[in-house]
Amino acid sequence: PDGSLGVRQHFESPYRPGEKLTIDEYYQWIFENSVPGLPEAAAAQGLTPLAYMRKYGAFEVKREVYNLHDTPVSAEHLVASEVDPVTHLVSKQGQVLGIEVDGQVVTGFATPSRKLELFSKTMHDWHWPEQAMPGYIKSHVHRDHIDQAKGEYVLLPTFRLPTLIHTRAGNAKWLYEISHTNPLWVHPQDAARLGVDVGSLVKVHTEAGYFVIRVWVTEAIRPGIVACSHHLGRWRLDKDQGGDRWSTALADLQQVGPGQWRLRQVQGIEPFHSADPDSDRVWWKDAGVHQNLTFPVHPDPISGMHCWHQKVRVELAGPDDRYGDVFVDTHKSFQVYEQWLQKTRPAPGPDGLRRPLWFARAVRPANETYRLTPAS
Template identity: 50%
Template sequence: WLYEISHKNPIWMHPNDGERLGVETGDAVRIDTEIGWFVNTVWLAEAIKPGIVAVSHHLGRWRVRDGEGVGAGMSNVVTLEESADGGRTMRVTRQAEAHKTFDPDTERIWWKDVGVHQNMTHAVHPDPISGAHCWLQKAPNVRKATADEKPGDVYVDTKRSMQVYEEWKKLARPAAKVSPDGNRRPYWLARPLKPTEASYKLKKR
């Protein structure tokens, strides 16, 4: 039932930016990233700062065929194409739909848009201190999508993705060499579910 409440992840954009780009709520917008791009619908709201765009990474699930992976009411059916230069392209061929299962509620699904899988377009940026992935990244370009660019379209340059990963990995500092207290990560970093202190300890060599 949570999907009925929230099942899509539009691009949050300030109305001033929407006016500058010539887009209105519901229009398709393309966001370029460091290693690729994706297309999604936009939602104009003053709740976000001008010059910033945001997209939830908790939605946009997909499957390549029926009967496998995430259920039909929570995912898109997509095609995946691979090019010789390392590019990967995803396109939605069918959105979510009602379907018959042991649960009668799956036949009552009325929504189709279950979001866009934009996660793969964000290069791996390991934080030098915590090792966690840095989700806040710069978008080199944001523009109104062309007629042949549809919500759900995703492209990733996997070779560039690996290059960026190697660049950021050089910034990271191996805990075994720089840890001041023998921990693999700072224990003071706040976490919703914090492991035991012993699990933070590096193995003694």
């Protein structure tokens, strides 16, 4: 690579030109340049920012983080600003700075009116007038949609164990040593109904497939609900590569029909030789069960986010089922996705926008990318 694509610069060390960025240098640069007050606090103790974070593990950037809507807008920013006599919004060069309250200009809330909105004009103007006031929305896993006589339950697949950190935990050998299984949580009443006990193997059917998993019977889950923690079940297809070997099971992926795939664990976690001596000390075998493949995409018709909760059917595993088996019909999965798309109310909204400009978003694009048609 010669750097002509502009990618190299993002992986080059800022401290050693021409050399690859290391993990230590990655955090060193962040702590030196992106955490206000940290360099000064570290220097006061004779430490570098990186050494400070290694010692303490945390740094309080700002203590006063309440009632931010009451934060006054500085006089400097108010120069040449205008106040709307009706809405009391204060603007400058077309950009709203805040709202005037009792003669003082404050930041206000992150809404178009800068007020705490009981009635949402945004929801009204973007084709959802019946949702403009707060109210209850009957979800796709409402109890009216669940028939326990048929073995149906609500699956909670999004909770995390306190020892693991979402997708990054697979990189932390110490955390994975502590927690490396994700059994299906089942209330004792439901366990009796299903005829299962701790360790029993069950098959959990979704709209597009199933996964086979062991049961953990506990009163820590509500009757009628089953749960499977979100951050386990990693797998790899190659014995020596494809994922951290202390957190992934070796698996076989086979296409068993048109659009139909079966994932089966071939080998659990085992000790292995590497530059890290701890890899020879691995004692656990379980990598958990992968469940995400069996979940069709449920795009919320308003926000677009994935609606994670699943309506499932739970039954005893059959004689040919093995722990960790996963099956998915991608055609069915796409059909479910299309059904959810039918719930949407297409853009554009006001001024040709495909999405309100004031909705919070990480790595937000430029305003012009939000427009489907020229602004009026």
